[in-house]
Amino acid sequence: MIKDFFGFLEKYNVITLAIGFVMGAAANSLANSLVKDILMPLLNPIFPESSWEEAVIVFGSVQLRAGAFLGELLHFFILALAIFLIVRAISRQKDKIASKVSRSKKASKKQ
Numbered sequence: 001m002i003k004d005f006f007g008f009l010e011k012y013n014v015i016t017l018a019i020g021f022v023m024g025a026a027a028n029s030l031a032n033s034l035v036k037d038i039l040m041p042l043l044n045p046i047f048p049e050s051s052w053e054e055a056v057i058v059f060g061s062v063q064l065r066a067g068a069f070l071g072e073l074l075h076f077f078i079l080a081l082a083i084f085l086i087v088r089a090i091s092r093q094k095d096k097i098a099s100k101v102s103r104s105k106k107a108s109k110k111q
Contacts, residue, residue: 031078035071043070 009015040052055067 027079027082031075031082034078035075039074040071 043052046052052067053071055065055070057064057066
């Protein structure tokens with residue numbers, strides 16, 4: 001049973017998934033702090049009557065919480081940008097390694 005369990009962990013990359021989950025939670029906290037503590041205070045002059053989180057657009061009896069939505073939208077874009085940059089860096093690194101391997105194989109064939 002223990003052997004099956006370790007086989008499961010290996011086959012489905014559970015450890016890698018757990019590490020990714022923890023790193024994602026940490027990145028989420030950082031992005032959230034960046035939005036709420038750094039970027040949104042810069043927008044406070046636009047909403048002088050209250051904080052940005054409380055900014056509301058009113059259409060008759062309907063209130064749209066525009067400030068809260070803006071914060072979540074910025075949060076999303078920051079996380080998406082971070083993921084994009086990480087994936088791009090990993091992809092470029094893989095391409096470099098693949099081209100080095102390809103060159104070394106060609107060089108070994110010539111000898």
